[in-house]
Amino acid sequence: MYGWRTGAILWAEDRRVCCEGCLLNELIAWSGLWMTGSPRDFGLGEGPVIGLSVSPWDDKLIFSSIFLSQNTSYARVLAWMEKLAPFIIEEKIERVEQLAAELGSYQVRLLPLALRRYIEARLAVYASNIWAARRILLTIPHVGVKIAHAHLLFTMYSGFPFPVDRHLRRMVGGNPVLPDKRLCKSYPCPRCPHRDSCTVWRLYKMYGLRAGLYQTLVWLQSQTPSAKRRLLERILLT
Known part of the structure; x- marks a missing residue:
């Protein structure tokens, strides 16, 4: 184990999120309580509510x-x-x-x-x-x-911008346009002259600041059942 608050323990109990060895703001960040959602919220089928964990x-x-x-x-x-x-x-x-x-x-x-x-x-x-x-x-x-x-x-603590990986490209379908490094260094997304064709901006327009949570859910759904089970053991379900 390594990192901030090594040894802290988080767990779910009766629809509550608990922590031993951490402060409230750390609990909110690590558990993902600052931004939660389920696959159903994004038209991805059934599944548990998860939080977007940050640190x-x-x-x-x-x-x-x-x-x-x-x-x-x-x-x-x-x-x-x-x-x-x-x-x-x-x-x-x-x-x-x-x-x-x-x-x-x-x-x-x-x-x-x-x-x-x-x-x-x-x-x-x-x-x-x-x-x-x-x-x-x-x-x-x-x-x-x-x-x-x-x-x-x-x-x-921001669900936008977010990475576009192969799983998200597959979910979007067609020929999604990826962000261009030259443009990203020159413009904020809202002022980019090519934003309307960019996958990041298009998904932001659909899901707002929860677009990053959508990306995370798509990635989780792409995992094999055994890999997904191991991953979900590391994610605090709410």
């Missing part, structure tokens, strides 16, 4: 895990993070570089430079509005729109 206190870990998730499996990211997390938390980039050389995968080899730049920029990111924060994130080497949007979704 602004673990932003370095979240940035790193999202960065490592490019073109690989959830299991591999977990294995990498078990080794890297203590040094990410303590900002020991040289140790991250050493482990990256040992682990060998290209995602891990690219992480030290991106993480170093993120640590340098993180105070500016969280002192900014969400569009300025996105622009800063997109200046970090090897960070594209998908990584930037996922990081904002899980650290900044």
Whole structure:
């Protein structure tokens, strides 16, 4: 276990969400009580109500895990993070570089430079509005729109913008237009000249600030039954 409030315990009891070892604002963030919904709300069929879990206190870990998730499996990211997390938390980039050389995968080899730049920029990111924060994130080497949007979704209490992954593209159907990094660095979504063709904006117009929750539900529904069961064990159902 690693991260903020290591050892805290969350559980559901008689339609209540309880926590041992955390404060109320942390409970609300981690349980997802700040934004909840069910598949039925979005026309995705039946299913339990879930919350969109966020943790602004673990932003370095979240940035790193999202960065490592490019073109690989959830299991591999977990294995990498078990080794890297203590040094990410303590900002020991040289140790991250050493482990990256040992682990060998290209995602891990690219992480030290991106993480170093993120640590340098993180105070500016969280002192900014969400569009300025996105622009800063997109200046970090090897960070594209998908990584930037996922990081904002899980650290900044906002369901918009959100990442567009292959599962969401499949659900939208047709030939969905993905966000363009050049445009995302230049314009906030509401002022982008190409917003009406962009999948992110189209889903925002349909679901508002809950669009990020929609994306998360689509991703959950894409998992195999056994994988979904393991994932749901990590998510607090309300």
